[in-house]
Amino acid sequence: METRFDWGRGVRTGVPEAIFSEGKTVDQIGAILDAARQRSASLLLTRLDADKAEKLRAEDLDYDPVSRTAILGSVSPVLPIDRPLAIVGAGTSDLPVILEAQRSALYLGMNAAVFADVGVAGLWRLEEIVPDLRGYALVIAVAGMEGALFSVLAGLLFAPVIAVPTSVGYGVGAGGNVALAAALCGCAPGILTVNIDNGFGAAAAARKILAVRSWSPGAHQ
Amino acid sequence: METRFDWGRGVRTGVPEAIFSEGKTVDQIGAILDAARQRSASLLLTRLDADKAEKLRAEDLDYDPVSRTAILGSVSPVLPIDRPLAIVGAGTSDLPVILEAQRSALYLGMNAAVFADVGVAGLWRLEEIVPDLRGYALVIAVAGMEGALFSVLAGLLFAPVIAVPTSVGYGVGAGGNVALAAALCGCAPGILTVNIDNGFGAAAAARKILAVRSWSPGAHQ
């Protein structure tokens, strides 16, 4: 069965296709990696479990077990963007998603500063970093549980806020649906949301937003 | 069909039975009012629509159309408690629930101060009143939408916080389920929750909590 990898997606949309590894066998992933190597293309893999990563035995893969991401190739497939990007996380348990966002951003040509452990139950933590945050062009906010961080943050900043709800929580908060809903009906205007645990999606959107600045009609067609 | 009104509930539990008027006919409500008048008992009615209130033609009823509550009799059925109680509301649309809580508290012997319009999208509003709020023994927080107020408030105060989620919202926030879930999985410890729009329930719980102070074993048996 022929595969149809979308190699042109980076040029067409500004964000190259990444490999969502869940539900794919080691052989299927290996075949895509080989295809990339033949084209000398770099590649980002998300949701790659440690045992699959090991079975791939690929020394040219930069694998991170916390975020379960792997990067093939050392050159970003897109031009670097130097607009400052921040990632703000609510709790220690959100770290895997924070890192997926940060490493995806790196792959997409952006250095993202991380501010972790900024839950609103201790509001002083947020107030401490807000002056710093005001220096960033775009903020990715990562939170599980009740997701109160999204509204509070968006009410304090001029920059756009991309909310990444995480599946951290239990009871009614299990699975991340409450944090997601909180992002969607947050009372501060202009919060943008991606799927639960979708750190890559947030980085991809960040890339598209920050690219708006340097963009002019026709340039990417 | 005989009715079995629980006239002894006030003595037994500290909170007399109130009439939830939804789903009851004007005749049924009228009959309970008459029974109360015969006992010279006061009575609280919640969720009483304006047209039912009018049809009751009861001049001894103090009716408030915004909260849809009515009070029969001018004397609280329980002894007054002077511990300071505050009600904090997130938005103007939460007013009906705020007032149900305040009037229920009044009926239950407590004067509650109301701080309205304290949504977290403008955090300065909350910061402005926190010093004042620290002077209260108990705080009822009323919020719809994403309910971020509950976590933020509980992270700042020593007093217990009772969350009343409201049905204010739309899309995923319609019906109040997101605000309820936010209260239940709030990241600040010790938030207590009642049902959506249940201002009376919050006041009843407040009565029980504030009565703990003056309480000694055996006194109420």
Add this chain to the structure above:
Amino acid sequence: METRFDWGRGVRTGVPEAIFSEGKTVDQIGAILDAARQRSASLLLTRLDADKAEKLRAEDLDYDPVSRTAILGSVSPVLPIDRPLAIVGAGTSDLPVILEAQRSALYLGMNAAVFADVGVAGLWRLEEIVPDLRGYALVIAVAGMEGALFSVLAGLLFAPVIAVPTSVGYGVGAGGNVALAAALCGCAPGILTVNIDNGFGAAAAARKILAVRSWSPGAHQ
């Protein structure tokens, strides 16, 4: 009861507070309008039913019954932005949300071009306008039902795509939850989502994104 309108939100976050009119009485809305008039502030009202609009008897209100929005004052409260913004709608029934987004954008200093009736069941409609769409810096996509438009559009464009799911649909699609979920788990990277029917939220986010271009650290503090 004192109100605490967040007059500083525009300066602080780039998007002034708007009035969500559902659940507010005519008197409450009237009082906020008066406060705005005293400050010579302009104001946007969303979800304002025609009968409330009529009862307000406000000749200085520009009311649109399809989008149920009203604008007080003829000057945008923020500086105009001339980056091209497009709104793409899937069906005729999505028009109220499309117009809420367009009028909100106008109020926030942006002229948005509308491409309506571009459902994917007739893909030629989308293909016909894609070359045009490639000239826009940002695209707001409005769709109900199964929300397939979001993925297809985002897979074709370099510009960021903000998805606004609408409550248009019936059966399993009633209420907009399917379109919302489609936006959140769309297979094209970088789709950003706001709440169901939240045209204003999309315009607010668009403002924040397009303002990134002209922004430099400290400028808005």
Add this chain to the structure above:
Amino acid sequence: METRFDWGRGVRTGVPEAIFSEGKTVDQIGAILDAARQRSASLLLTRLDADKAEKLRAEDLDYDPVSRTAILGSVSPVLPIDRPLAIVGAGTSDLPVILEAQRSALYLGMNAAVFADVGVAGLWRLEEIVPDLRGYALVIAVAGMEGALFSVLAGLLFAPVIAVPTSVGYGVGAGGNVALAAALCGCAPGILTVNIDNGFGAAAAARKILAVRSWSPGAHQ
């Protein structure tokens, strides 16, 4: 306890009873296989885990671990149909369901051509194969995530489209409910749907549809 296998189902409905192996013990499955062998009947087993397949130690079983299907006997229990049938899949992770459909079709006398990896995020992949697809009498579409493929495909083809939503996805898309809902409220007319991951059901329905052509009243009674 007597079993009541429905051996007459193939003659009665055009599709013989297949064995759904989940929740059945190896002994129970073995007993049904023996009964089939005694009748020289062929048999299809779905959702047969590899370890159960191994424990059955049945050399006359053709087992495929990706689709978890097994076929007993080399002759289809129904007459072959030569109307062209296509299976279109959205992503590599959908392969198990695609293969369950293809192998079920084979068992039911139909050769199905598979077009894999045709997600709408890269629309060129679909456009590339549409001319080919127009040569098929019936199309089975297999997709998870947001299921946009169903609407787009059905809007381009004359042939009926049977949608098989898959459980591929995460966050709000986990379990396949979003893809299912997308199929049900797709904006292109005439999409038909089966249960999540039900490749066999799609093949069974395909058999019944393609048999309509050669059918005349009374022939099958």
Add this chain to the structure above:
Amino acid sequence: METRFDWGRGVRTGVPEAIFSEGKTVDQIGAILDAARQRSASLLLTRLDADKAEKLRAEDLDYDPVSRTAILGSVSPVLPIDRPLAIVGAGTSDLPVILEAQRSALYLGMNAAVFADVGVAGLWRLEEIVPDLRGYALVIAVAGMEGALFSVLAGLLFAPVIAVPTSVGYGVGAGGNVALAAALCGCAPGILTVNIDNGFGAAAAARKILAVRSWSPGAHQ
């Protein structure tokens, strides 16, 4: 705002675009009707409330208040098909959906025989008509409540069965979700499903299926 009606859909997919009237204003519907009249095209409208129908004041519209469908023009936009099509309904309350299916079928060139009131609680009713039903090439089954009709019917017939779950029911069955789920996980193989109350969708699918018989590659391109 320009509309983009998909006039070519009939030729492209075998089923012309119909007008879903819910959420459209009388003016919007009127404009589409005028466009159709100018092209001498016939048109089907579904979910058209009686008051809208009256306001349209269109004498060339054939309106049926039970099914809330209207047909413009007396000639079917597609060639008639004479393969026998049956519609089987479970209860009297399902009549609006049954008639939507029957009238849609008529518009699409098919005469459908209706067998109403065939609920499985009185199985004799079904057994009485099964011999007749065996004479039909395709069966549309319409049922609400628990939707048991779908499995029972599909287990008895050679012809394909399209299930149309209806919103008839109350308590856990309200809205049609139980009947829909019953269709999707019915134990008889090959049941095909459309959205709740979607009589038109069933007729559209029936058209596509019955057209398979007379179809040969290339004929419709």
Add this chain to the structure above:
Amino acid sequence: METRFDWGRGVRTGVPEAIFSEGKTVDQIGAILDAARQRSASLLLTRLDADKAEKLRAEDLDYDPVSRTAILGSVSPVLPIDRPLAIVGAGTSDLPVILEAQRSALYLGMNAAVFADVGVAGLWRLEEIVPDLRGYALVIAVAGMEGALFSVLAGLLFAPVIAVPTSVGYGVGAGGNVALAAALCGCAPGILTVNIDNGFGAAAAARKILAVRSWSPGAHQ
């Protein structure tokens, strides 16, 4: 911590307390068994996993691994009832629940005849046994998937029907909620329902129903 086993429940309600073993440790279960032995009481344990059963090392326990039930003591704690009771099951996968019901019935003094594999997709199987079933005073019906068996059976029998939905199913039918809903909104009158997979509950209810016959006021007080 003192335990409070309800030893009097059998006399008071007709059904002795059984041990739901899920979530209990081997030590906790062992302690209850010892207490029963000291009283020479018999005891029924449900949902007892095989590994727990083995760890209990109790030779006086009659354990069945398919139904995961264990019975301590060889004498039923209640008087036998000889009214005929039947259990009808839809599929082979429902066997664990069928056996939990049958063994619970045995423990409660009733011999239940089992009719397995009577799914409605092959209606002849049901029709074959209906004459037999008409000889039973009470019928327990066990089915997963779409649960059509409940309505069909209840429409054919004079005896009461207790529906036990099972968690057998996948996709929308996973977990048993569809079968449960089918039982609750079945179109045949008088279907009674217990929780998903609750074979013991059905047997307990059967005991109470069949005891009605021999009951006269005061006899059990």
Add this chain to the structure above:
Amino acid sequence: METRFDWGRGVRTGVPEAIFSEGKTVDQIGAILDAARQRSASLLLTRLDADKAEKLRAEDLDYDPVSRTAILGSVSPVLPIDRPLAIVGAGTSDLPVILEAQRSALYLGMNAAVFADVGVAGLWRLEEIVPDLRGYALVIAVAGMEGALFSVLAGLLFAPVIAVPTSVGYGVGAGGNVALAAALCGCAPGILTVNIDNGFGAAAAARKILAVRSWSPGAHQ
């Protein structure tokens, strides 16, 4: 379109078919009434709104507006049963469902005693009537909100308990799903459940249960 009323259901199942009037037009209901009059059959109608009842202008209909039931004919279609039946209701708002059950029971040949207003918040009310309730062969329990009555009652009585959850409630309890779930997972053994608000269903089941006593094989065939 021919109707197929199941006139034989009473003889076959012990409970004659009743008319669920929701979703039926006045003409449809009138036609069934006429058919019944021609056969001199009695008939029960449920969920018949007052305005439909009035439009029927049927003097031989005994209509009750609270339960929205109507009875045609003064003779029960089945033989009377004199086993004592009780209906216990939790609150005044449950009255419509209590009366639907009582009047349905009457129509089915049973006199049911009603014990209303027995909510568990005042447990003395239940304790007061338990000695009386012990004199009944079968108890129907009607409750909304959290449905705690079901477990408490079933833990105290020897007779079978049929739970009728009602849609009385608000917030998370709206629609009756919590009361339904409480009945299904009640901790007292042997609770049987019918659909939300289904007073008729409870009466039908009661009829079948009480008929078990006088039943012997063959008598009803």
Add this chain to the structure above:
Amino acid sequence: METRFDWGRGVRTGVPEAIFSEGKTVDQIGAILDAARQRSASLLLTRLDADKAEKLRAEDLDYDPVSRTAILGSVSPVLPIDRPLAIVGAGTSDLPVILEAQRSALYLGMNAAVFADVGVAGLWRLEEIVPDLRGYALVIAVAGMEGALFSVLAGLLFAPVIAVPTSVGYGVGAGGNVALAAALCGCAPGILTVNIDNGFGAAAAARKILAVRSWSPGAHQ
């Protein structure tokens, strides 16, 4: 990445920050423990699995495997409170949550008496302890399944009742949502609720409530 532990939370809110161990690695937990040791601070860890506890190899940790809690340090971080606190549990399976509440209370300076195994199916168990319970200032009620305990208990006691729904249950009761909903819409006034299985949250709220008694404005600022 810098962590921001909220060491001041105890002074600010009356309840020190505890460590929710799920989703945290052993290294992350170890680092927080070290930070606490350096400050000579005591610390509570919840949801700490036995294998993580073992890997921490911390002899100064008091670990309890049933409640999965660990306490670092032998001194409560807050002043002891001697108001009597009771924990009432419905069943043996609720023990882990009961113990999480009891040990959290201990850490927070309160001795809690436990009354286990008080399910309402045997109401005598509750009646037996109610006189004792009337001697407590505050009651925490722990129950899964249908959660009827909450309403019954709150209807009998003067003290406030905090409901802790547990995830004990199966079928519709799985996960604890029914018990949670029962607490929220309980018919007895003033029930307060925390998240499912949240024993720590209940203890934290209890601390805040019991501290109200000894509290005077300004004392904790």
